[in-house]
């Protein structure tokens with residue numbers, strides 16, 4: 001079954017980042033009303049907003065997603081503006097490339113908060129609105145590190161395992177209410193995250209953010225009775241310890 005995405009509403013985190021911007025642009029081009037939720041880098045977020053507004057209505061809500069009060073008030077503002085939320089994409093995240101013995105308590109708390117606690121409680125805030133949609137979908141951007149153990153990725157890997165655990169649990173908890181829950185687990189995607197954490201890598205053989213946006217579109221556009229739970233995409237020149 002093909003789904004018409006025009007005038008549906010998507011709430012997306014991390015829209016100023018590489019993957020988030022590509023997803024926002026792809027879905028805005030389908031006519032989806034787009035909420036750019038959270039973000040501290042206004043320059044990047046505004047750039048995404050400018051592109052999105054060429055296609056569709058956009059609400060930009062900058063802010064720190066680790067602030068739980070911002071999560072709940074932001075979701076309410078989004079619903080006040082557009083009246084509904086059909087799709088939630090938990091994309092914001094951060095990585096840390098560090099030897100296990102160097103990971104601090106602060107690092108642990110930060111990565112667990114951004115990569116696991118934020119998607120958990122944002123989803124909790126959005127679920128009541130998704131229950132009113134006939135195409136309710138949650139897509140979590142996890143990582144190949146949520147499946148395998150790469151050296152120097154202990155806390156990033158632990159946080160993405162946590163995200164995938166939540167994904168699997170709520171996928172079975174909510175399927176009877178017609179809410180689809182998916183994960184996309186990419187290998188190395190050429191964004192600032194990789195450019196900063198692995199400056200030795202070049203774009204050669206890396207996944208491009210637009211390829212992840214195409215997978216998001218696939219999940220949303222092909223809503224039928226054949227459910228795909230997760231898509232794992234490795235880069236061509238697969239090698240150990242990539243984000």
Ligand SMILES: NC(=O)c1ccc[n+]([C@@H]2O[C@H](COP(=O)([O-])OP(=O)(O)OC[C@H]3O[C@@H](n4cnc5c(N)ncnc54)[C@H](OP(=O)(O)O)[C@@H]3O)[C@@H](O)[C@H]2O)c1
Pocket residue numbers: 013014015016017018019020038039040041042044063064065066091092093094095114141142143144185186187188189190191192193194243
């Ligand atoms: N790049 C890869 O190789 C790769 C591979 C697998 C999975 N992923 C996952 O894909 C997702 C997107 O990553 P990316 O590669 O596009 O990285 P990116 O360009 O660094 O984007 C990350 C985004 O997350 C946002 N973010 C982080 N902490 C936040 C906070 N506390 N509050 C609000 N926003 C916050 C950032 O916003 P601000 O900077 O404005 O705060 C930024 O927009 C992440 O979940 C990442 O783990 C990436």
